[in-house]
Amino acid sequence: MSVAMTWWPVSPPLAQLVDWIYVFRASGPNNQAIAGALLPQVQWRLAGDYAWRCRDGVDQPIPNVAALGPSAAAISLLTSGETVVVGTGLFPEGWATLLPMAAGDVVEKVFDLAAVWGTSSLDPLECDPASDDRILAAAVEEVLLKVLNRAADPDPRIALIGAWANGEVHDIDALAATLGVSMRQAQRMTTAACGLPPRLLANKHRMLRVAAELAAGIDNRREVWTSGYADQPHFNRDFKRFVGVNPTRFLQEPNLLVRDVMRVRQAIASRHPLGLSPEIEKAQ
Template sequence: MTTRMTYLPQHPSLQGLVDAIYVYRCDQPFRQRWAGALLPQLTWRIQGAFAWRAHGGEAQPIGRGAILGPASAAMQLETHGPMVVIGLGLFPEGWAALLPMAAGTMVDRVAALHDVWGDDADLPLAGSAADDDATLAGRIDALLCKRLRDALPVDPRIATITAWANGKDHDIDALAASLQVSRRHLDRITTAACGLPPSVLANKQKIMRMAAALAIGMDNRRAVWTEEFADQAHFNRNFKRFIGVSPTRFLQADDVLVRDVMQARFAIASHHPLGLATDAAVPV
C-alpha cells in the first residue's frame, strides 16, 4: 500500500497568489496523519473520501470541491482510500483575489466551493483517478486562470503583513506605524486577511520555517528557541500547536504528513513570504 504526493508548478500568472498544485494519492483503506497548520486550501476529491479534524474537534467531511479555511493550529487529515485529491494552498493575496469572504471568517472551517464559484467549481472534477498527475493539475490551472479574469482587488497592506510575519523583527507597533493604522485596526486587517492576529501569525511562520528546515535535515532547534522564543518550553508548545507533534516525533513518526509535504515541495517552493522557499525556510 502506498501514499504519494506530487507537486506541479502553477501558471506564472498565479505566482504570488497560490502555492504549487498537488496531487495526493493513497491506496490505504484508512489513514490518519498530522497535516500541520498549512496554508488555506482549495481541494477537489476525485476518488475516495477524506476529512479534516481541527485540533481535537470533530472530523469535518470534505466535499468533492471544497474550501479549507486558515488553520489556527495543526489539523489532522483522515483518508478513506483508495483516494485521489488534487488541490493547492492559497496565499493571503490569493484568498483575497479569488474568494469573496474574509479569510478570518473561515478559520478551522470547511465550505463547499460550488456555493462560491457555482458550476466553475466542478470543472476539475471531470477527471478520473486514471488520469496522470499533470492532466489533473492542468484542469485546476485552467480553472484558476479563468477565475483570475474576475479577480477581486487585493489590499496592498497584505503583502506588507506577510513580509513582516516572515521576517526577524516582529515589532507589532512598528508594523502598525508602517501601515498608518492603530494596533486594534491592524489586528482586524491581519485576522481578516490571514485568519490570525499578528503575534500568532508571526509565531506560526517561525515554527513552519523551523519545521521546513528540520524536514530537509537542518536541525537548528536550539538557535531558534534561544533567539526567537522565551525558552525551550515556549518553543515546544508552539511547535506542537502548529505542527501537531513534538520536534522529535516530527522527525521520526510515520503519521506526520506535514513533514513529507515539506520535503516533497521544497524544490519548487514559492518565494512568497509564506511559501517556505529555500532562502526562507532556514532560520538565520
Template sequence: MTSPGFSLRYYSPAAPLRTWVSSYYVFEVGASHISDTLRAELPQVRFFFEGGGQFAYGSGDFVTVPPAALCGATTVAVRLMGHGPLRLLGAGLLPAGWAALVGAGASDFVNMVADLEDVAGLVARRTVERMAEARNHREIVAAADAFFLLLSMQAKPPPLWFTRAADEWLASSANPDVNELVSMTGMSARQIERLTHRVYGSSPKMLARKYRALQAAVRLGLNPDAGWEAAAAGAFYDQSHFIRDFKTFVGMTPSQFTAKDSPWLNRLTIAKRQTHLTMPKLNLVS
C-alpha cells in the first residue's frame, strides 16, 4: 500500500484476555482512497471508527465492511478498498477466543465478514463511538479491552487442550503433518477434522497448507536476500509450488512481496521493533 500519513501500531490486550485475543493494532492512513492486500489470517474483530472500507475475498466481489466487523478466518488473500481518512482498531481472535467469545462454528464464517452487532449487540456500536471520541491510542485500546472483557463474561468453555496442541502444531513446523496432530492429541483423523472445522474453520490439511505458506512468507520477509529456497525450507515440491501457494495465501508473488516498496516488509519491520509485545506463537505466523 502506498498512502500518505500511514501509521501502524501494535498493542497487547489486557492480561485476562490473552488466551482469547492475540494482539491489537491501530491502523491509520490519511489518504482519501486506500488499496491494500491482506494475507490469509486468523479471525479478526475490526472497529472502523473513522472512514470505512470494502473487502473482496480472493477473486470475489467487494462487500461493504460494517463499522464493527466480525471477520472470519481466511483461506485466501483479501483485497481491501478503503475511503479515508481511515482509522481502525483490529484484534486477532485466537482459535480458543473464537470458540469462547463467538461460539458459532468457525467454518460458517470462513472468507466472510459479518456485523459484530449481531453477535455482541449494541455494545459493539458503542465501542466504535468510544474509539471515535478517544483522545489517544491508550484510550482506543482501553475501549477494546472493555469490549472484550464484557464479552468474556459470557464466554463458553473452549477446548483449550486441543487448541494448545493444534496451535503448537501449526506454529512449530515448517511443514505441519496431520499425522503429527493425530499423535499429539490421541484423537482419530475424523474427530480432528470435525474439531478443526468448528474451531479453526478449515480442515487440518487446509490449515497445514495455509500456515506452511504464511511461515514461508515470514522467513522470506525477515531474510529476503536468502531467496525462495531458504524461505521454502524444504516444505514445497519445487519453486512453482512455492509461488502458487504463496500467491494464494499472501496475495502476491514472492518477488512482489520482497520488492523495495513492499508494504509487507514495512509491516514486518514495524512489528520487529515493537519488542515490548507478548504475542502467542500462532500470531507470529498469521
C-alpha cells in the first residue's frame, strides 16, 4: 500500500474546534492500514473505495461526505484503487458546535454528513482529486466555516473535560466538582460530549500521547505504566487497544500508518488539550 498524507492548519475561528485538515492519498488494490483510536471525523471521499473497520470486524463503507463517530479502540482503514480523502478530526467542542447530536450516540458509527449539513456540504466533491492538496483543504475549511457561522457556542464545561482528560490525575469526583455536577451527571456529560465515559476517555488520550511521544523518539513507557497501571501487561493491553499494535510492533514495523499519524499529530501541535501537542501542560 502506498500512502501519502499532508496536513493543513485551520483558521483561528476553528482552531479550538477541529484538528488540522488532512489530505489522505492511497493507491493499490485491497489495502488495510491501522490508524489508531481517532478523534471523531468529518471526511470527503473524492476518489476510490474506502471503508472503516472497528473492533467488531464489520466493514463500514464511507459515503462521499461522511461523519465518523468517536472511536473506543483503534480502527483500520480499508482502501481499494486510487483513493483520495480529505477530512479533519473534531475536538469535543467541535462536535458539540458543528453536529446536532450527542457523540455518545454514534460511537464507531458512520453516517451521511450531507443529511445533516445539507447540500452545501457537497461542494468539496466538485474539486478534482488531482488538485493541489492546499486547494482541497481550503474547500473543506470553507464548508466548516459555513457550518460554524450558523452554530451556537458549545457548553463551556466541555473544555474542562478535555483539560481533565489531559491531566495526570483522573479523579472522577474532582471532575464532577469542576463541572459543578454530581458524579453520575459528570459521567453522562463526558459520554455525551466525547463519546466515552471519563475513565475510558482518559486512558485513550494517555495511550495516544504515549504513542505520539514514542513516534517522536521519546520513550516514557515505564514512567506511564508504573504511575498509572498495576503492571506492564495492563499498560500493553491498553496501548494495543487504542493504538492498534503492541509497543514493540509500533516502534519496529516499517510503513506503519498509525505511527506516522501519531508523529505528525505531535509535530503539528494543535493547541487543544486533546491535540497531543508537547507544549500543552498537563493539569496536576
